[in-house]
Amino acid sequence: MNCMMDCADQARKPFFYDVTLRDGNQALPKPWNNAQKKDVYLQLLKLGVQGAEVGFPASSEMDFESVKELAQLTAEMAAAGDEVAQKVVVAGLARCVPSDIQRCWEAVQYAPNPRIHTFLATSPLSMEHVLHMTPEQVKARAVDCVKLAKSLVGDRGTVEFSCEHFGDCLENMDFVIDVLKAVVEAGATTLNLPNTVERYRPMLYISQIKQVYDALPKNVTISVHCHNDLGMATAATVESFFVGATQLEVALNGLGERCGNTNFYEVALGLHNSGVDTGLHLDRIYETAILISQWSGISIYSRAPLIGAEAIVHRSGIHQDGASKTKDMKKGAYRPIDYSIIGRHQNDSLSFTSQSGRTAVYEIITKFGYKMSLSEAAELQPILKAYSEKEGELSAERVLDVFREQRVNVNGRLIFNNVEVVPDENRFVFHFKKDKEAVIKSITAEGPIEAGLLLMREIGMPVELVKYRQVVVPEKDTLWAGRGLSRIVLKANGKEVEGRGVSSDTLKANMRALFGGVNLLYK
Template identity: 45%
Template sequence: MKPKQIKIQDVTLRDGNQALRKPWTLEEKIEVFDLLTELRVDGIEVGFPSSNETEFIASKTLARRAPVGIPIAGLSRANETEIAKTWEAIQYANKPRMHIVYPVSDFSIRHVLKISESEVVQKIKKAVSFARSIVGKDVEIQFSGEHFGDAIENFAFTKEAFLAAIEAGANIINLPNTVERYRPMVFVNMVKEMKDFIGDRAKVSVHTHNDLGMATATSVECAYVGAEQIEVALNGLGERAGNTNLYETVIALHQNGENLGINFERIYPTAKRIAEMTGIPIGEKTPIIGEDIFSHRSGIHQDGVAKTIKQSKGAYRTFSPEFVGRKDAETISFTNQSGHRAIQFLLEKRGIVVPGEEIHRLFEIAKTISSNENNREITEAELVDLARGFALSP
């Protein structure tokens, strides 16, 4: 069921940017665009061109800047004037992609649109047909059914709506979990059923939000039920709790044997730069890019780490720091949760060999100091000083 190739479509410049307290300037958008091309994502959504003149100019500028063969998408609502404006901006890309969005869930139709399901279908047909008439036969059209993940009550209708989009000219069907409300497999099963229904008539894409903290897991699993494209964002940026995180998604797929074109070594420097540009700090426990993810303080973990630290697969490490462009390394530090192996490892790094019976004495002293001083960490330098105080041989 898994597609032969999984495409990574980035939406940072649209979905990520629109959620920022201070949206990026044109110069900043150009920098983010260049970071994305260096990462070698498969496609980039550059903005919402019809929303305002600033977005239009930025989208047009980035479309002109796009490398050959990279799909450059612009988002539009199902409105002919907006679709035409979007095309005016993105047509300059080597491979432009029109992206049209319209709600499909029962809740949105009844409480937001306040129209009938038949009117929704007609609106979709009209919008996609118009888009096809102006972009020509070779340009990709992606249709997103907004709130697809919330369409459990009217799932049969969503099939009708997406089929209408395909018949009108859409060749990518995007299934958004616009607001994450349910466990991942609920959405994954919806994607599977839709993929089975669509078959080869269009490519299937997913776009998930992280309201419950499961966007990445949901998106990754969708690839194994037929989704051919995953929409992601740098640093997990996006509305509310953000979008599917690019770094977590591509590493998870890589770890499961998928062959992606991503330049993995650009992940960490890109993440750091995006944090600087947004003013949104990276949490120390953030997967892939957090400061603390290669640190080990538990005694049991430290023993495994010390024994496998030079191996490609670590006892408590998913990937090596250098794989994602980090310059740090696995670290072992001593707290009152640490074991004898931590002290031995840290001293041996400094060329200090401590007899086994002395390690135990040193361990007890270091642990007592840590416990008596509010369980603080004992630094490597302090351990070296303690060892020398015992006149242990280098």
């Protein structure tokens, strides 16, 4: 309670500085291309983020172009009146190398609020064994590079300096503070103190943050950047705010090197629950988490705080009793937040109304065990809304019915009837209708999927196979449980869809998925 009261008395607000597009992206097995980075950036703006480190311009031509494009996009949005774009700081990362800093400025200069973020290690271990530099040399280089960065940004932008491996500087804090004072004099206005590798308990790191905060002028912004090697990055970041850190460097879904960066959502809700106004659109969190999982290819851990599938599940009788008795209260017996704050529907028994959005569709269908994307949910939402306007509130089972009708064994221009296999000849004979006309086609191929794709090309509806998976219908779908479920992702004319086919016969399930996907692409 004292923490909440102390916080409520402070005028200082946190500055959420997201590093997903730099630290998060560089750690992905398959880093995003420029178009994907744009999608992530626009989602960050929807969240209301105050700062974003969008890349490392000197690392590659692709990263340079991406940072430049996002800076220009921000300027265009700001000119059109977008308030978030007008205020957001767009930063690029640069080593303490003049060519890096110059390249960074060439990319970020187009943004309304550009920033050069440069860094140099100050821990004894890194200076001696990685940089092979003396402390005096490190200080001199840091000052020279900050001066260069400041000369480039002038009054238009800002300079951030990071003491890489700050968390390892327990034994040379006097030197670190001396360097920080020198770079402030050289033009840095934000000082980032990274826990580059989490080795110790949070309170040691937090005590270092306080030591720097007490030693530096109060017009300087103290920033923290924590990695999650021991699973305590959120705790270290949240508590750092209460000892003077204002800029909190975080990543969507906790993406980042090794065990990830500090999780954006956990910090936001940790501060929110402590009475801090984050200035963020918290109701966008759940939607964002789902999108980032889909775009990154990294699944959300089922027990991930706030966003995991199990985060709202109660199985113990004692827990169920307490949850039931407090379900309509602002503070639940076994619930950290009202999940509607993050745009998540928390009730076990979900329903859909004409006011429900795509996340409600997504949650209902995925609770039945089906996989689906948010874009698919968005396509189903207006269809369900039309039903709801006629029928009133739709039960979860009714929503599932509509999903089956619209996304499983889909008929359209094509209607699949049967396929016969002539094994000795590797021949497949398809019986189907195209535009209401009965058709029989014989295709020679190594397998049924290949035959189906060749058939589509022959009838003028070519598609590219992106993914294929054969599973079983989830047990929670009692109508079809136990039957084969084929999921085939297809692409044509720049659009990607997932076709689903259900049958007790695996071959027919495959073909129904293929025909259904083609129907979605060629309406």
